[in-house]
Amino acid sequence: MKNQLIRLFTGLFLFAFSFGACKETSTKMSYHKDPIEKLDSTCKWLSERTHFHNEKYYPIFRNYYAKQLKSKHFDKAAIALGELTELEMYFSFFQESTLDTIRSFQKHYEQKLPWDKTLFVESYIGNYYVNQANYRKAIQSFLKLVVYKPFDYNTCTEVAHGYGDLAFCYFAMGKHEQALRYNAKALALFNQTDNYTGRGGIYDNMALVSLYTKNYTQAEVYFDKAMADYRRANDTGNVLISLHNKIILYQEMNDPKQYDLIDSTYHLFIKSKIRDESLEVALSSFYVDVLLHEGRNSEAKAVLFDMKQNVDTLNSVASDADYNIALANYQIKAGEGIKDIGLIEKALHAVEDQEDYQNQIAFAQVLKDNAVLTKDYQKAYIFSEKLKDAENKISNQRIITKTMELNKLHETKRKEQQIAIQKETISNGKTMIALMFSLIMGLLLVLFIAFSRQRQKKIKTENKRVQxxxxxxxxKTEEERRRIASDLHDSVSHELLNLKHSIGGNTAHSGEKIDSIIKDIRSISRNLHPVMFEKVGLSASINQLLDRAQSVNQLMVTSDIVYCGFLSVSDELQVYRIIQEALSNIIKYAEAVAAKIIIHEGSDELMIQIKDNGKGFHVAETLSKKDAFGLHNIIERSKAIGGFAKIHSDKNGTIITIDLKKTT
Amino acid sequence: MTIVIADDHPFTLQGTQSFVESYGYQVIATCANGVSALNMIQLRTPDIAILDINMPALDGLDVAKKVQELKLKTKVILLTMHNEMTIYNKSKEYGVYGYILKEHAQVELKNCLSEVAKGNQYASGSLLNDLKSVRETGTGELDKLTFSERKIIELIAQQKTSKQIAEMLFLSEKTIEGHRSNIIEKLGLPKEKNILLKWAMKNGLE
Structure with missing residues (x-):
């Protein structure tokens, strides 16, 4: 495992600083780099990449910078500093003196300028620490950068880089989840600009994340995307970086294509004459591997020698590590054994502290190989443990990532389930409510029915009782009347008769008188109760009644009686009373020529009708009067025998009908 | 001629017995209620039984009914205070020979006994008079007619047609026609058109 990853971001700030106006052109791409840069000549000179390795570069910068600060042109000072830091970052050529300058600028002048003019400050500090493999510190700086809301090309690019750098830091620390998140943010911002280099860098980084999560096909896709972007921007330097990363991919895949790719990339780099020490170191270290792999030890030694010089100038932990590992590999391969084990061990401790597991693996690997070579198996064991440890850490990170992904999926599924359950619960609840509601309604209905039934029953019983x-x-009344009638007739009449006999026939006058009294008593008795009703029967009694009505009251009453004796004697008596009452009413009020009594006993019912052709009356009105005793008498007696009286009356006469259902 | 007498009024019973014996008949038993009367009749089968109607246990009508059912040769005479056509009609159903009212017993009993002894029926004159007595007595001619017939002739006098009369009296037209011919016959009128109307007008029934 190689550890050249640090180099990745050094090239990303290629066009970061360009103080052009921002123009919105399309919806997809909002910000464009203004091609005409309104920089003064010195700044323009300082921004040229080719001038960076000029001996006068730093003196010119210092001179210009000091002059602008003195004349309080802070904006121009910031531009100059920005150009310098950009190039340092591009070449991963971080100088402590520049960091001091930045810190001093930050302390004294940053507040005097708008935030969008000083974004390079945190960016440089962050990248400085990235270069030192101090990702925690770097993250602190980048986080300060990304709080800003971009509003033009420049700010957009800066903040996008900030996200990209954050993503890289997390990636380097094995935190792929965060790395992907920040990469996505960076990509979104870069997509708003035409900064292809920047976007390429993000693709590069995403490719690396894919690489270390073992998604090699995805990684290759991203690398190709990155290289396409770099080529579009005509950025050979970054194309080389991307190629370098692709080498790492092939190494990871154990793809034999790696040797050819290393060889071609290394020679492409040499041919391009690009001065980039860190990239040179990285590619050289690969090349050393190839040479050692092919057994070209002496050539490897020569490359290592060149490397050493670059590493010394670079002041980069990553480059140091690259060199040391390459050297160690050579020394192991050459059978010499690592000469300066203390250096590598120290480096191992350093990366351990910084949670740089990638380099940790690399260092542990060489130390283990060395221990095996020197037959120091105890140490070999220790280092293989450390190797395992680091690998575990990385794969732990991978596991964590995987776990998180799975967890996410699980969460989603669980949420869906929860929603489903909730929906079900809700629908269940609804059903429940509906059920409860209908149950309650049903219960109420049943109660209501039961209640009204009870009520009706009660009313019915009440009615029955009243009836x-x-x-x-x-x-009882009839009984009483019968008794009185009988007493009058049988006792009083007999006494009178005895009196008449005892007086003897000599006084005819008193005899006649007594006869007349007997006659009156008979009449009273007859009115009280029809004589021997039980014996004579209903039909005969009624006919007797009609005869009397005809002879006494001159009312023509005919009858049509078909009666077979369905009723009890007491009920027959009530029928007799009803007819008596009706006839009495006709005689008193109707002024009728004739009346007719009809009794029809059918198989199921008994019908009693009394009709006359009198003047009639208003039924409802009459019934509501207090003195309508006769009519009420008829109605009540009808009910008492279980029948129902209907009274119809108009100017043509009155018809009273009593219907009685035969129920036995 | 043997006779049994039954009455729950001892005074009346005694009186009746003395009357009957004074007419020369032999009273073989007297009873105070219907049951003993029936027993005595069954036992002795007298020629005539003089029964009161209102008696405890069995009344006179019940006894008469039993006698008829048992086909006894005893002839029943009802001696009663009931001046009722309904009861008289009922008694005829039970084959009773005589029906006399107690208040007129002194006058009617002798005749009744002799008639019944001959095998004839006898009903109290005052009984039949009961209904007639309340009748209006108009022209002698009208007395021949029944109440219905008189009603009809009144309506004829009012120039009502048979159909109208039938409707007014709740009778059928056929019944009215029947009454018409009865009336003509009773009054001895000639068979000519509107004879009843003419007769009614003439007799001032309008």
Missing amino acids: QYTKQLLD
Whole structure:
């Protein structure tokens, strides 16, 4: 495992600083780099990449910078500093003196300028620490950068880089989840600009994340995307970086294509004459591997020698590590054993502290190989443990990533389930409510029915009781009348008769008188109760009644009686009374020529009708009067015998009909 | 001629017995209720039984009914206070020979006994008079007619047609026609058109 990853971002700030106006052109791409840069000549000179390795570069910068600060042109000072830091970052050529300058600028002048003019400050500090493999510190700086809301090309690019750098830091620390998140943010911002280099860098980084999560096909896709972007921007330097990363991919895949790719990339780099020490170191270290792999030890030694010089100038932990590992590999391969084990061990401790597991693996690997070579198996064991440890850490990170992904999926699924359950619960609840509601309604209905039934039953019983009472009352009355009639007729009449006999026939006058009294008593008795009703029967009694009505009251009454004796004697008596009452009413009020009594006993019912051709009356009105005793008498007696009286009356006469259902 | 007498009024019973014996008949038993009367009749089968109607246990009508059912040769005479056509009609159903009212017993009993002894029926004159007595007595001619017939002739006098009369009296037209011819016959009128109307007008029934 190689550790050249640090180099990745050094090239990303190629066009970062360009103080052009921002123009919105399309919806997809909002910000464009203004091609005409309104920089003064010195700044323009300082921004040229080719001038960076000029001996006068730093003196010119210092001179210009000091002059602008003195004349309080802070904006121009910032531009100059920005150009310098950009190039340092591009070449990963971080100088402590520049960091001091930045810190001093930050302390004294940053506040005097708008935030969008000083974004390079945190960016440089962050990248400085990235270069030192101090990702925690770097992250702190980048986080300060990304709080800003971009509003033009420049700010957009800066913040996008900030996200990209954050993503890289997390990636380097094995935190792929965060790395992907920040990469996505960076990509979104770069997509708003035409900064292809920047976007390429993000693709590069995403490719690396894919690489270390073992998604090699995805990684290759991203690398190709990155290289396409770089080529579009005509950025050979970054194309080389991307190629370098692709080498790492092939190494990871154990793809033999790696040797050819290393060889071609290394020679492409040499041919391009690009001065980039860190890239040179990285590619050289690969090349050393190839040479050692092919057994070209002496050539490897020569490359290592060149490397050493670059590493010394670079002041980069990554480059140091690259060199040391390459050297160690050579020394192991050459059978010499690592000469300066303390250096590598120290480096291992350093990366351990910084949670740089990638380099940790690389260092542990060489130390283990060395221990095996020197037959120091105890140490070999220790280092293989450390190797395992680091690998575990990385794969732990991978596992964590995987776990998180799985967890996410699980969460989603669980949420869906929860929603489903909730929906079900809700629908269940609804059903429940509906059920409860209908249950309650049903219950109420049942209760209501039961209640009204009870009520009806009660009313019915009440009615029945009233009816019974009426019946009893009527029967008792009849009984009483019968008794009185009988007493009058049988006792009083006999006494009178005896009196008449005892006086003897000599006083005819008193005899006649007594006869007349007997006659009156007979009449009273007859009115009280039809004589020997039980014996004579209903039909004969009624006909007797009609005869009397005809002879006494001159009312023509005919009858049509078909009666087979369905009713009890007491009920027959009530029928007799009803007819008596009706006839009495006709005689008193109707002024009728004739009346007719009809009794028809059918198989199921008994019908009693009394009709006359009198003047009639208003039924409802009459019934509501207090003195309508006769009519009420008819109605109540009808009810008492279990029948129902209907009274119809108009100017043509009156018809009273009593219907009685035969129920036995 | 043997006679049994039954009455729950001892005074009346005694009186009746003395009357009957004074007419020369032999009273073989007297009873105070219907049951003993029936027993005595069954036992002795007298020629005539003089029964009161209102008696405890069995009344006179019940006894008469039993006698008829048992086909006894005893002839029943009802001696009663009931001046009722309904009861008289009922008694005829049971084959009773005589029906006399107690208040007129002194006058009617002798005749009744002799008629019944001959095998004839006898009903109290005052009984039949009961209904007639309340009748209006108009022209002698009208007395021949029944109440219905008189009603009809009144309506004829009012120039009502048979159909109208039938409707007014709740009778059928056929019944009215029947009454018409009865009336003509009773009054001895000639068979000519509107004879009843003419007769009614003439007799001032309008």
